Amino acid sequence: MLSNDRLSYRESHILLMPLIVFLILYRSKLTDLLLFLICVYGIYVFFDSTDKSYVTSMDITGNLQLHSFYGSLGGISRRIIIIYPLFFYLGTLIALSTAYCRGRLRAAHLNLVLIFCCLVIAGCQSQEKTAAIAFPEQDEIFKIWLRDTLDVIKKHPDRIGGGLVKSEVKIAEDSLLFDEIKTYEFNAGTETGNKEILNVIALLKDYDEVPKVDYQLSFVVQTSFSPSMVPQLKSDYLFELQNIIVRTVETISEYDYIRGRLSGKKVSPGRKDSNQKEGTYDFLWQGRKLVKRKK
Secondary structure (H helix, E strand, O other): OHHHHHHHHHHHHHHHHHHHHHHHHOOOHHHHHHHHHHHHHHHHHHHHOOOOOOOOOOOOOHHHHHOHHHHHOOHHHHHHHHHHHHHHHHHHHHHHHHHHHHOOHHHHHHHHHHHHHHHHHHHHHOOOOOOOOOOHHHHHHHHHHHHHHHHHHHHOOOOOEOOEEEEEEEEOOOOOOEEEEEEEEEEOOOOOOOHHHHHHHHHHHHOOOOOOOOOEEEEEEEEEEEOOOOOOOOOEEEEEEEEEEEEOOOEEEEEEEEOOEEEEEEEEEOOOOOOOOOEEEEEEEEOOEEEEEEO
16 A cells, blocks of 8 residues: 555664664675565666655665655656666676676775765655645545544534534535644633633733733634644644633734744724824744834
8 A cells, every 4th residue: 555655664764874874884795685586676676666656775865856856856866766766776797797807906996985875865755745645544534534524523513602603614626634623712800711812811921912902802712623644543633722812801812823823913093093102023932021112
């Protein structure tokens, strides 16, 4: 299967380059035989996998296809990367034969070239692209989880009230992205046991942004679910706070939320005859001290 082959490739390709370097450095009849067998097998796998969609453990340049620069390469450059393993294994076989014909000492320069190639390839492959890779099995697991989750939501929908004013879900056409969007509103002076509202109020307190006068708080919580790249998990999720707004009689403050913290706010008058001026502020932490700098 595709995902299993990719996983086995990631686990085994890291060991392939050091193994080849070891066999080249410590020359003996046994190591030469092992290197010969590896090269023959690498050539066999290259031709055997040309019509397959996955990357094999012998494809020493397979991980280069995951780098960001690969998409910008032309057709010839991509072809070179794809067929390079064939040249490498075939060239190593020729170098091995040449070493026996000319003597091992004379093949030292050839060994250094091969080792250099191994190190370059290993170095490139260590910087894998972090973009999401499709795992069909995980996609199917997510779709089953999504179907069950939607059944639960239909049977037990969110109750509007207690600060929750709107709840909706959005599903991508391919069913590989599921967004749960909830809108909350809270008026100061009223009691609430809603965890989301209490968390946002606590966050505002950390930045000394809870007004001393009556205020209205509104915000949106979006939780996005997608297939997990970890076989043991059915889904991954991303939590976001959006449209955090605090309104008083005099001001309207809109906050920017990034990775669990408030990064700034935009302040505007709450009414036409208000003395409040518009302004944008950045929230900067200098050690444990919070600095609110106006732009």
